[in-house]
Amino acid sequence: xxxxxxxxxxxxxxxxxxxxxxxxxxxxxxxxxxxxxxxxxxxxxxxxxxxxxxxxxxxxxxxxxxxxxxxxxxxxxxxxxxxxxxxxxxxxxxxxxxxxxxxxxxxxxxxxxxxxxxxxxxx
Numbered sequence: 001x002x003x004x005x006x007x008x009x010x011x012x013x014x015x016x017x018x019x020x021x022x023x024x025x026x027x028x029x030x031x032x033x034x035x036x037x038x039x040x041x042x043x044x045x046x047x048x049x050x051x052x053x054x055x056x057x058x059x060x061x062x063x064x065x066x067x068x069x070x071x072x073x074x075x076x077x078x079x080x081x082x083x084x085x086x087x088x089x090x091x092x093x094x095x096x097x098x099x100x101x102x103x104x105x106x107x108x109x110x111x112x113x114x115x116x117x118x119x120x121x122x123x
Contacts, residue, residue: 004075006063011054012080012118019045045122047077047087056116059109061098064118068095074123090119
């Protein structure tokens with residue numbers, strides 16, 4: 001798995017559910033008729049990846065945080081299944097969350113983290 005050149009293990013699992021390819025908007029006209037607009041979604045599919053029980057080092061999380069702070073509006077991600085997508089970090093919903101494996105007073109780059117969750121928006 002790769003995020004804009006940052007290599008991660010393929011142990012991440014995609015955890016988002018079904019994303020409908022179509023959206024509709026309905027309203028009533030002034031004469032009482034129902035107006036329905038149906039559109040095919042062109043972008044915006046959420047991609048949520050979770051490490052589950054797989055551990056990654058804090059140094060890798062720090063690398064991902066540095067990438068998030070760049071504020072890029074688009075980059076390429078390659079998912080564990082080998083598919084590549086143009087995406088951006090989901091800044092509206094905490095793009096990265098990580099829980100430490102062990103509580104450490106002074107975590108360093110070699111500290112292990114577990115339950116790392118990454119959130120993207122497919123463009």
